[in-house]
Amino acid sequence: MNRFPPSYPLAGGAAALALLPVGVLAWLAAGAETLWPAHALDVLINTTALTALTVLGTVLLGVPLALVTAYVQMPLQRFWLVLLAAPLAMPSYVGAFTFYAAFGPGGEIEGLTGLATPSLRGLAGAALVMTLYTFPFVLLTTRASLRGLDPSVLDAARLLGLSVPGGLWRVVLPRVRNGIAAGALLVALYTLSDFGTPAIMGLDTFTRVIFTEYNAFGLGQAAVLSLHLLAIVCFVLYLETRVGTEQEQPGRILSLPLAPGRQAAIGTAMVAVATLALGVPLAVLGIWLAREGIGGFEPVIAWNSAYVAMLTALVTAALAVPVAFAAMAGALGRVMERITYLGFGVPGIVMGTALVYVGLQITSLYQTLTLLIVAYALRFVPLAVGAIRSNAERLDPNLVQAARLLGAGRAEAFRRISLPLSARGVITGAALVFLETMRELPATLLLRPTGFETLATYLWQVYEAGYFGHGAVPGLLLILISGIGLVIMLTGERQTDTGLFAND
Amino acid sequence: MLRRRRLLQSLATLGTLSALPAPLIGAAQPAALSADALAPLEGRLTIYLGRGEGGLYGDIIAALRKRNPKLSLQVRQGPTVALANTIVAEARAGVRRADVFWAVDSGSLGLVADAGLAVPVPEFLHTPLQSQFRYRHWAPISGRLRTLAYNTERLSPERLPKKIMALADSDLSVAWAPAYGAFQSFVTAMRLLQGQEATRAWLLEIKKRATPYAGELGVVMAVARGEADVGLANHYYTLRFKAGKPRAPLALAFTRGDAGALLNASGAMLLSPDPLAADFIRYLLTREVQSYLAEQAYEIPLVTGVSPPGGLPSLGEIQPPALDLTRLSEVRPTLELMRQTGVL
Numbered sequence A: 001m002n003r004f005p006p007s008y009p010l011a012g013g014a015a016a017l018a019l020l021p022v023g024v025l026a027w028l029a030a031g032a033e034t035l036w037p038a039h040a041l042d043v044l045i046n047t048t049a050l051t052a053l054t055v056l057g058t059v060l061l062g063v064p065l066a067l068v069t070a071y072v073q074m075p076l077q078r079f080w081l082v083l084l085a086a087p088l089a090m091p092s093y094v095g096a097f098t099f100y101a102a103f104g105p106g107g108e109i110e111g112l113t114g115l116a117t118p119s120l121r122g123l124a125g126a127a128l129v130m131t132l133y134t135f136p137f138v139l140l141t142t143r144a145s146l147r148g149l150d151p152s153v154l155d156a157a158r159l160l161g162l163s164v165p166g167g168l169w170r171v172v173l174p175r176v177r178n179g180i181a182a183g184a185l186l187v188a189l190y191t192l193s194d195f196g197t198p199a200i201m202g203l204d205t206f207t208r209v210i211f212t213e214y215n216a217f218g219l220g221q222a223a224v225l226s227l228h229l230l231a232i233v234c235f236v237l238y239l240e241t242r243v244g245t246e247q248e249q250p251g252r253i254l255s256l257p258l259a260p261g262r263q264a265a266i267g268t269a270m271v272a273v274a275t276l277a278l279g280v281p282l283a284v285l286g287i288w289l290a291r292e293g294i295g296g297f298e299p300v301i302a303w304n305s306a307y308v309a310m311l312t313a314l315v316t317a318a319l320a321v322p323v324a325f326a327a328m329a330g331a332l333g334r335v336m337e338r339i340t341y342l343g344f345g346v347p348g349i350v351m352g353t354a355l356v357y358v359g360l361q362i363t364s365l366y367q368t369l370t371l372l373i374v375a376y377a378l379r380f381v382p383l384a385v386g387a388i389r390s391n392a393e394r395l396d397p398n399l400v401q402a403a404r405l406l407g408a409g410r411a412e413a414f415r416r417i418s419l420p421l422s423a424r425g426v427i428t429g430a431a432l433v434f435l436e437t438m439r440e441l442p443a444t445l446l447l448r449p450t451g452f453e454t455l456a457t458y459l460w461q462v463y464e465a466g467y468f469g470h471g472a473v474p475g476l477l478l479i480l481i482s483g484i485g486l487v488i489m490l491t492g493e494r495q496t497d498t499g500l501f502a503n504d
Numbered sequence B: 001m002l003r004r005r006r007l008l009q010s011l012a013t014l015g016t017l018s019a020l021p022a023p024l025i026g027a028a029q030p031a032a033l034s035a036d037a038l039a040p041l042e043g044r045l046t047i048y049l050g051r052g053e054g055g056l057y058g059d060i061i062a063a064l065r066k067r068n069p070k071l072s073l074q075v076r077q078g079p080t081v082a083l084a085n086t087i088v089a090e091a092r093a094g095v096r097r098a099d100v101f102w103a104v105d106s107g108s109l110g111l112v113a114d115a116g117l118a119v120p121v122p123e124f125l126h127t128p129l130q131s132q133f134r135y136r137h138w139a140p141i142s143g144r145l146r147t148l149a150y151n152t153e154r155l156s157p158e159r160l161p162k163k164i165m166a167l168a169d170s171d172l173s174v175a176w177a178p179a180y181g182a183f184q185s186f187v188t189a190m191r192l193l194q195g196q197e198a199t200r201a202w203l204l205e206i207k208k209r210a211t212p213y214a215g216e217l218g219v220v221m222a223v224a225r226g227e228a229d230v231g232l233a234n235h236y237y238t239l240r241f242k243a244g245k246p247r248a249p250l251a252l253a254f255t256r257g258d259a260g261a262l263l264n265a266s267g268a269m270l271l272s273p274d275p276l277a278a279d280f281i282r283y284l285l286t287r288e289v290q291s292y293l294a295e296q297a298y299e300i301p302l303v304t305g306v307s308p309p310g311g312l313p314s315l316g317e318i319q320p321p322a323l324d325l326t327r328l329s330e331v332r333p334t335l336e337l338m339r340q341t342g343v344l
Helices: A007-029 A040-071 A077-089 A092-102 A108-113 A122-147 A152-159 A164-193 A196-200 A206-215 A219-241 A260-292 A300-329 A331-345 A348-359 A369-392 A398-405 A410-421 A423-439 A442-447 A455-464 A468-500 B002-017 B056-067 B080-092 B106-114 B164-169 B181-194 B196-207 B216-224 B235-244 B275-284 B287-296 B325-329 B332-340
Strands: B043-050 B071-078 B100-103 B139-151 B174-176 B210-212 B230-234 B250-253 B263-270
Touching (some): A007 A219, A007 A300, A007 A369, A040 A260, A077 A423, A092 A260, A092 B216, A122 A260, A122 A369, A164 A206, A164 A219, A206 A219, A206 A348, A206 B080, A260 A468, A300 A331, A348 A369, A398 A410, A423 A468, A442 B080, B043 B056, B043 B080, B043 B275, B080 B106, B106 B263, B139 B275, B164 B196, B174 B216, B181 B332, B196 B332, B216 B235
Parallel strands (some): B043 B100
């Protein structure tokens, strides 16, 4: 065996690229005096509480939904998955603002139905909204892990007298805890870096302090505070490495038949989640649309969003494969992989500005689509890495060794064994990147070619101006395009399923 | 959008009806110049446009494109401060992409001017503006006024103070958005006009009865919902909210001659010596564009001879404080004060 894994040079390149904007932050921070808010402790407590509650909420919501979409035989199986993943394409500030407008005394729900609802504000409101717009991270990564499990262990458990729920709890879930952790990590980093939701809900978090500095012409201070935030990010990254899992061979996919009554109950629960996450914002935007009239919306904007997100998903997934394999090959690879996560925890506007400085180093690329896609890939490579790694980690290395023993070269073993077996993770990762790119705002605003508008930049413009009703049509398109994109990717997943495990 | 179409028509085809403005030229209070009197723009131009205003500025851009078919106009919209930071970053790397920076707040223009990147405003751009708005580094385009938005079901207008400092002595509950740039400009103005200590006392007193919101649209919505008696917000949020929901219990009040009636301005800065860039800004100061901003975006026209939006008294009646707007970029000490008082 060669001691130097072939994935290292590529992963090292990706890690070095990911470090560039962090280096720019350090450079911008040099010389800026550190300003500490008078209530730094409150800010830290709020930030931690919001992150912890959101992670808890997304696991409680995402894991059961992952079990259902992975195993339960339901009519319209793919439709449910697409519906439940779509909240990932909805910018969370759109959700937060429409939730704020819908609930509470004088809100839109009371105006329409006369029903009094409690106001959504503060920690509870922010955690609820963040949960609704990030739980698909957990749902998708957990589902990808679940679908790679061999169900014979569960069969054995049932033969030995465990009920199905008991078996799922004691035999199945422990084996996908790294998939759950990978999703939870993404949720935590997203929550740490999100500005809009806590701001709208009136919760004072780290990002709000950073944003205030940035807007008060204190780019240096914003960079200093972002580096401080990175300390929390590193702690979260360390926590996630503590979650490990056993290796095992893949098998056919478990399939649980359910009585129609139970199917209906599960379907109702899924509709309820989708109604909250997608129905509420679209309905509120629709009400405002009716009130304010339709704005001038050009369909080319939707196309821009769709193809950029698709290209980014492809590029990022390709970049993520060596990073994920390096992470499994050794300690140094693990460090490289952790480095690629750093940028995902920095608030977008600060990261976007740092990327402007990076992009300006290659003037011919500055403000081109190429650079925009590179920036997205840098920012979102952790989404794909997490999904690929949590899926591939459990694969028994004996399979590759057997292939090598039978005469396959290293490249052939990778192409014919490792890659097909981790295809589900790659597709899940690409789907996560696709959805996240659809809603990404700050880097898009700063790095896109001049005049290039996406659904997210359009939504931002109408929101900033207080003409949010004009966001109804682009909001709906965001959901529809995400759905189409997901269907395309899931078709790829089905092909890998039938190709490899044609026994079901 | 009927009015929107009218702007396009008036900008694009008014040439055939040019008999109308002629008698007004040379009058004591001259009408603002029509776009028809300007030569068509030709060439390539890139604009960095800080904040979008819901496609309304976009409509102006579209109308200008339609009227000037030989003009290739590239527009980049983004958060104002982020664009200012981008312009500075570009200059450090020896790159210049924008010919004009059109920004909604004067502080961002100050940031770019302080970096030495502003080309001085030529005299012919000063002429159309009211005399108090003629600055060296940038040309103001439209104004926004600080106002008190109040809930008409919760209180009668007599209970509102006539001076912003007196709001601290009332028992009214307040909605405000301390993290919002316009609010910080307002506190900066108060600091410059009333002094550090008076502002500190005012912030501490109001804070006891204030609820913070993320932005000023949120402030206005909260007042309309009865979550507070009075909201501190720019005028246009109330006018736009009322346009969508005319029966909302929401109305505007104005203080007199103090920071509570601060008139801040959006403006355009030349980054390139190309005369085409200055000619472009001249178009923004024409009667058509200024009336459109007033009627559709509820912004306050700053050229002589165009009426303010409906629902607002005239500037003469409101008496905004006399203050050099570029000083509003002195926001750092303001943040310091807001932090010390725990407002931020």
